[in-house]
Amino acid sequence: MRTVKVPLGDRSYPILIGSDALSRLATECTRRHLASRCAVISDRTVAALYGATVQRALQKAGFDSILISVPAGETSKRLNSVQFCYDRLAAHRLERGSFIVALGGGVVGDLAGFAAATYLRGIAFVQIPTTLLAQVDSSVGGKVGVNLKTGKNLVGAFYQPRFVLCDLATLDSLPPREFRAGLAEVIKYGIIYDAALFRRLERDQDKILRRDRATLSAIVARCCAIKAEVVGQDETESGLRAILNFGHTIGHAIEAISGYGRFLHGEAISIGQVAAARISARWLGLPEREAGRIRALFDRAGLPTTIALSAAQRQRLFSAMKLDKKVRGGEIKFVLVKGMGEASFGHQVPVQLIERVLDGAPIIHHES
Numbered sequence: 001m002r003t004v005k006v007p008l009g010d011r012s013y014p015i016l017i018g019s020d021a022l023s024r025l026a027t028e029c030t031r032r033h034l035a036s037r038c039a040v041i042s043d044r045t046v047a048a049l050y051g052a053t054v055q056r057a058l059q060k061a062g063f064d065s066i067l068i069s070v071p072a073g074e075t076s077k078r079l080n081s082v083q084f085c086y087d088r089l090a091a092h093r094l095e096r097g098s099f100i101v102a103l104g105g106g107v108v109g110d111l112a113g114f115a116a117a118t119y120l121r122g123i124a125f126v127q128i129p130t131t132l133l134a135q136v137d138s139s140v141g142g143k144v145g146v147n148l149k150t151g152k153n154l155v156g157a158f159y160q161p162r163f164v165l166c167d168l169a170t171l172d173s174l175p176p177r178e179f180r181a182g183l184a185e186v187i188k189y190g191i192i193y194d195a196a197l198f199r200r201l202e203r204d205q206d207k208i209l210r211r212d213r214a215t216l217s218a219i220v221a222r223c224c225a226i227k228a229e230v231v232g233q234d235e236t237e238s239g240l241r242a243i244l245n246f247g248h249t250i251g252h253a254i255e256a257i258s259g260y261g262r263f264l265h266g267e268a269i270s271i272g273q274v275a276a277a278r279i280s281a282r283w284l285g286l287p288e289r290e291a292g293r294i295r296a297l298f299d300r301a302g303l304p305t306t307i308a309l310s311a312a313q314r315q316r317l318f319s320a321m322k323l324d325k326k327v328r329g330g331e332i333k334f335v336l337v338k339g340m341g342e343a344s345f346g347h348q349v350p351v352q353l354i355e356r357v358l359d360g361a362p363i364i365h366h367e368s
């Protein structure tokens with residue numbers, strides 16, 4: 001079992017990563033003197049796969065737990081589902097010392113975390129992320145929340161869990177497309193922060209796609225450590241944390257204009273990262289060879305790297321980029337890399353350059 005610590009003063013917490021991490025649930029809850037009454041929040045798919053195991057482990061250790069499940073998918077990340085959870089929590093008489101276990105992907109983690117942050121002004125919660133994306137990204141850092149009709153993640157809080165269990169065995173049942181989408185975030189950490197991780201991903205690609213547990217354990221741990229390090233320095237995203245949005249400006253806009261259905265988040269940010277790498281080559285002097293390696297790794301992971309846009313769609317893409325929550329004062333700012341593992345944020349890039357990159361024009365270093 002590997003442990004990664006998220007350093008946030010008295011809200012610091014560990015992430016436990018291993019093939020059998022679930023078996024630690026009851027012990028870790030007991031050690032923290034959490035009250036006996038608790039609730040496992042999950043989605044129906046994950047509840048059917050792992051709900052009974054988790055419930056049994058808790059009950060065997062003397063916890064009085066209920067299972068609350070919502071339909072699988074992004075549409076459950078809304079205030080209606082939060083209300084549904086509150087009602088069940090209250091009916092089961094959860095108190096201040098009680099806790100919530102979030103069992104599932106990022107949707108469940110964000111929803112259950114938000115319910116935990118707000119029910120009785122905040123009760124303890126524990127994350128058991130079961131998608132690769134949730135293990136390396138959404139379960140680390142304490143952002144919780146739900147969507148509004150007008151946009152994603154518009155209601156939320158920063159609220160840290162007591163601990164996180166990443167059980168690599170749960171990834172076995174993950175559909176291949178979801179697994180690849182999670183890899184897009186894994187590759188991101190290499191690009192923005194860790195050239196050695198990127199090399200390892202190139203070298204071990206086959207093992208990763210086979211979901212070899214030892215390889216995944218090392219990689220998930222490294223990604224969590226990177227996110228922990230970044231979040232530890234900038235919890236509320238006033239600066240450095242922005243580098244985690246590499247590829248996301250274009251990625252989010254692609255998700256928005258395609259109606260949040262055609263592309264999974266990981267697929268959209270795969271296209272976004274390849275574009276951001278090409279912009280980096282033109283604007284920051286990232287060697288062309290490195291931009292090529294980046295594209296090749298996403299390709300080999302089976303992720304999309306380009307998007308064909310009509311003039312009208314491109315117009316909508318730019319409007320969507322300007323509407324992004326992260327945009328301040330109408331200026332689109334990019335996270336770029338000047339070398340592998342060396343990201344910086346706040347780059348204002350000319351619109352024409354973005355357009356040329358999206359058209360797939362060859363990389364030219366000097367601007368004319």
Ligand SMILES: NC(=O)c1ccc[n+]([C@@H]2O[C@H](COP(=O)([O-])OP(=O)(O)OC[C@H]3O[C@@H](n4cnc5c(N)ncnc54)[C@H](O)[C@@H]3O)[C@@H](O)[C@H]2O)c1
Pocket residue numbers: 043045046049072073074077104105106107108110130131133134137138139140141142143144152153170171172173174175178265
């Ligand atoms: N809080 C953050 O910092 C943060 C960061 C990144 C993303 N997010 C959020 O995370 C969400 C996306 O998360 P996601 O990609 O995990 O999606 P998800 O939670 O919808 O899970 C994807 C699908 O996989 C299924 N699933 C989950 N685990 C499984 C398993 N082990 N076996 C089989 N099926 C399984 C789910 O039922 C679902 O259908 C988005 O809402 C996004 O906004 C949050």
Ligand SMILES: [Zn+2]
Pocket residue numbers: 137185248265269
């Ligand atoms: Zn992302």
